[in-house]
Amino acid sequence: MEGRPLRGMRDYLGEEAILRSELLEKIKASFELFGFQPLETPALESWDVLSAKGAGGEEILEETYNFTDKAGRRIGLRYDLTVPLARVVASNPTLPLPYKRYQIGKVWRYGEVGKGRLREFTQCDIDIIGSEHMISDAEVITCAVHTLKNIGIDNFIVRLNNRKLLNSLVRLAGVPEEMTIDVLRAIDKIDKIELNGVIAELKKLDLTHNTLNSIVEFLKIRGKPSEVLTSAKDIVKGDKEGEEGVEELNKLLHNLKLMGSYEVITIDLSLARGLDYYTGPIFEFVALEGVGSITSGGRYDNLIKIFSGKQIPATGISLGLERIIEVLKETKEQKPKKTKTQTYIAATNDEVRDSVIEVATLLRQRGIKTDYDLKIRKLTRQLEYAASINVAYVIIVGKEELSRGAVKLRNMQTWEEKEVQIEQLHLYIK
Amino acid sequence: MEGRPLRGMRDYLGEEAILRSELLEKIKASFELFGFQPLETPALESWDVLSAKGAGGEEILEETYNFTDKAGRRIGLRYDLTVPLARVVASNPTLPLPYKRYQIGKVWRYGEVGKGRLREFTQCDIDIIGSEHMISDAEVITCAVHTLKNIGIDNFIVRLNNRKLLNSLVRLAGVPEEMTIDVLRAIDKIDKIELNGVIAELKKLDLTHNTLNSIVEFLKIRGKPSEVLTSAKDIVKGDKEGEEGVEELNKLLHNLKLMGSYEVITIDLSLARGLDYYTGPIFEFVALEGVGSITSGGRYDNLIKIFSGKQIPATGISLGLERIIEVLKETKEQKPKKTKTQTYIAATNDEVRDSVIEVATLLRQRGIKTDYDLKIRKLTRQLEYAASINVAYVIIVGKEELSRGAVKLRNMQTWEEKEVQIEQLHLYIK
Structure with missing residues (x-):
């Protein structure tokens, strides 16, 4: 399969x-x-x-x-x-x-x-x-x-x-209407084949020398947006569609400035x-x-x-x-998250499994993203797993601490460990 | 089309x-x-x-x-x-x-x-x-x-x-293995056709009278989860698969209680x-x-x-x-949201359009979900639109308030309106 x-x-x-x-x-x-x-x-x-x-x-x-x-x-x-x-x-x-x-x-x-x-x-x-x-x-x-x-x-x-x-611009350069799309497609390749490549493509299209020169001329216009638009405006002067294009770009620039x-x-x-x-x-x-x-x-x-x-x-x-x-x-120096889970609860032995579930239930009720062992593994295996998924906190449930209503909380960044009352636990987890 | x-x-x-x-x-x-x-x-x-x-x-x-x-x-x-x-x-x-x-x-x-x-x-x-x-x-x-x-x-x-x-349960009732799936399919219809319907379906399957009775008997078991399981356990006693099923459900119930x-x-x-x-x-x-x-x-x-x-x-x-x-x-008494946008900015006239954009830009930078008129409509049409989409606040930009660095803020729930400094605006919007 x-x-x-x-x-x-x-x-x-x-x-x-x-x-x-x-x-x-x-x-x-x-x-x-x-x-x-x-x-x-x-x-x-x-x-x-x-x-x-x-x-x-x-x-x-x-x-x-x-x-x-x-x-x-x-x-x-x-x-x-x-x-x-x-x-x-x-x-x-x-x-x-x-x-x-x-x-x-x-x-x-x-x-x-x-x-x-x-x-x-x-x-x-x-x-x-x-x-x-x-x-x-x-x-x-x-x-x-x-x-x-x-x-x-x-x-x-x-x-x-x-x-x-x-x-x-293309029309004023002398390109016949039915060829406009071909010329635009050639121009569109400039990123990949650069200006000389575009010129070679345009030459294949059987344009007149003047037309080709006019196109190359406007393609060479570089500078600040306002300068480029002033040059373009000069070229299309008197052509309604061209003037509209320049006018639209001027308005667009005005609004982009405001924004x-x-x-x-x-x-x-x-x-x-x-x-x-x-x-x-x-x-x-x-x-x-x-x-x-x-x-x-x-x-x-x-x-x-x-x-x-x-x-x-x-x-x-x-x-x-x-x-x-x-x-x-x-x-970017990505440091991708391996888990969205905030805390992992480990059991020291099988006697405390039910308490692990109760602690998990409490933390989830308080909005803490929580996970715990579902395979009834040994403590060392649970801790290895928690470390491998980059969880921020590990809670260790042991019989002795439980008798005091508490668990151990380990910060996996600082490796600091302390005993915390179960009822207070959510206050320690960021 | x-x-x-x-x-x-x-x-x-x-x-x-x-x-x-x-x-x-x-x-x-x-x-x-x-x-x-x-x-x-x-x-x-x-x-x-x-x-x-x-x-x-x-x-x-x-x-x-x-x-x-x-x-x-x-x-x-x-x-x-x-x-x-x-x-x-x-x-x-x-x-x-x-x-x-x-x-x-x-x-x-x-x-x-x-x-x-x-x-x-x-x-x-x-x-x-x-x-x-x-x-x-x-x-x-x-x-x-x-x-x-x-x-x-x-x-x-x-x-x-x-x-x-x-x-x-089906096997112990006497259903031959090759008919199990047909019997389960008939049982599965109980929501739609009720117990009598299921009986009618089962009768078509040519089961013995005893088998049919046994199936109907276990389908009739109702009560608290623990009672139902006790009854079922009695029926499947000695059948390994059945006992496993009961055991799984008991463990499941135990964990559901803890959770x-x-x-x-x-x-x-x-x-x-x-x-x-x-x-x-x-x-x-x-x-x-x-x-x-x-x-x-x-x-x-x-x-x-x-x-x-x-x-x-x-x-x-x-x-x-x-x-x-x-x-x-x-x-539910649903009161669906018509928009996720928090505030809509209206212009009193075309002179203040640029200021509307500037206020919108400021609010967005401060995390307020903001919209404004993109059709250059009259003030009344803008306000109608804002009301129709259930936006919580409308900001009205007028020349006079602008001269004081301010705008009008209208709470669309209470209809309360007050003049607010543009710099402070985000503090008023929930």
Whole structure:
């Protein structure tokens, strides 16, 4: 019998499970601090929903687990939490807007398996539906900044761009409309293949010399956000979509300043992002040590329309739990917890087993996370076990102390041991 | 475009999602209080694992979502959290035992859809692996009792029985071994069809008159746990398996007394439970108002052997989140929270929008869950919205108060309003 999980999927136990559980609690708390409300949607969706035109796109559908159910209906496992959200909003027309929701859940993609690339992974998403204002984009970015700092990731930058601006820059450079997507895809590879690689890719596309030069020129614009935007504004002057893009970014920067998250922002005209549905600001959080991109998102004002026929603006961001853990592993001196249990009660011999249970029951009633021996082992084995799981306190129950209504309490950090009345025990355990 | 989730699956938003999220937090806290550690396993498992002989059994496999992946491998969505646990234990031979884990997760079964019966639902499981002692069975029962009380369910009883005792009683009544399972299935229906119904079912099985009478006799035994066990002991006297069953129940009762959860226990010789893998004590928690069975479990000493070849004793219990919510709905005066947000900040006019953001940022830095208008609406619309989501406090930002470094704070319960310095604001919000 095969004991391992399926390829690209993982069991999490022990320290890893504790770390994941604690990170998810912190992420949830950060999301709620910013007024986002919980949402749960099913893991399975109808294929119609998953494959809606303008949603994930062909590339992602290739990787989507799908099959026919008993009723002959084609269904699949969700590949993200954004498309299900769009379905929910469309099917709840009385939902008060703006709707700020968070969702934390597994998603599945049957893709290549590699370091940090799994077939089942956890996304932590926040989205604001129904607000066209750049305050909302600033909210999701700031909430993500707060969340990452809250879990101990400080060393990152936020790359910011705008699809409108990008469309305009590419058009003004002379790229024919039908080639826009190819050019954006080439630009999007700049992280991996650098500017020279992008130039080589663009050359394959049969662009004119002037067009190529114009693109390279705007890709080279670097500097403070305000300087980059001033340069971009000059280029797109007179082009409505481009001016809108610049205007959106200016408003976004203004709000990010008010929210105190301006210092991590860079405007990066080479950020294009893969997914088809983005329409306005797009953003990507990059860890300066380790795995690179950890969080990304953007505005998608047309996605909900696909499901409801009604134009409803939306913006959001997604944090990948596994990527965050990669960054933490590479940058932090992790001292992972082996147990969440605070105290372990040991019996000196079998006569006091019942008393061990009574002490455990009392401590639990008082809110102390408590465990004790369930295998009727010798004292030395019990103490070995307690030490191996890094429990903070061990309580030793012996006949003599019991006769005085007491037990021994050992602090496993300091190795200090003292006799404590059972009734007082909970006061000594932190 | 179909906007609804798939049949038998649900979206949870608003109050429902908040209730679920808060219940899960409490359930998790109760599990950790008893020293259980988190485990996560994938939603998908290989068909070999799901269909292992002696695991779920034919009936449950009929309802299991399964398909062939791109590599031609048959896989399926898990139908419970116990079989994956057995796989994990088998594939981690160095895991220190006893292993006490909890797992909270979705499971999927393509069955009939009805009230309280969904195709995607949430199980909250605790199990103790590697201890044959009745302390462990008492631990899982007591932890479940604590968990239910912790979430406000008080009115329930625990039905207790033992597969060994049941096997023995049925055998001594004269049932041929090959018919044991059919007899147990008939007995298991007693909740739905009552004793007369069970008799009718048994009559169909072509049992002798004496056998039928003997079965009816032991099913009629009622009374205090100790009395029922004394009667049962008399019947099985001299039958090794039966005596073991009685002995296990006696030890279990002793430990439940020590743990303070004895008062909810009944011994019920008609409890049989469907799943094939139970080998010792079996238990079922029944709400006295509402949906009936809310929690169940038992000892399954042979399940892990299927995966590892090694006999490892195990016992556990499973709480169904959706059933718990049904009970809460029927028994409690629920006043569900519409939001987790503590305070909503309103702007008197557009001039003060930036200040609203600054106040929100300050409050969030101080840990107050805060929201504000993202749609640039008029003050009256903002206040309507704040009232509709049941937020506890509204902060009104106006130009005049701002000039004094202050805002208005309105308590939405008492309707009391006062001017508060922005720097002091967090001290007023509970």
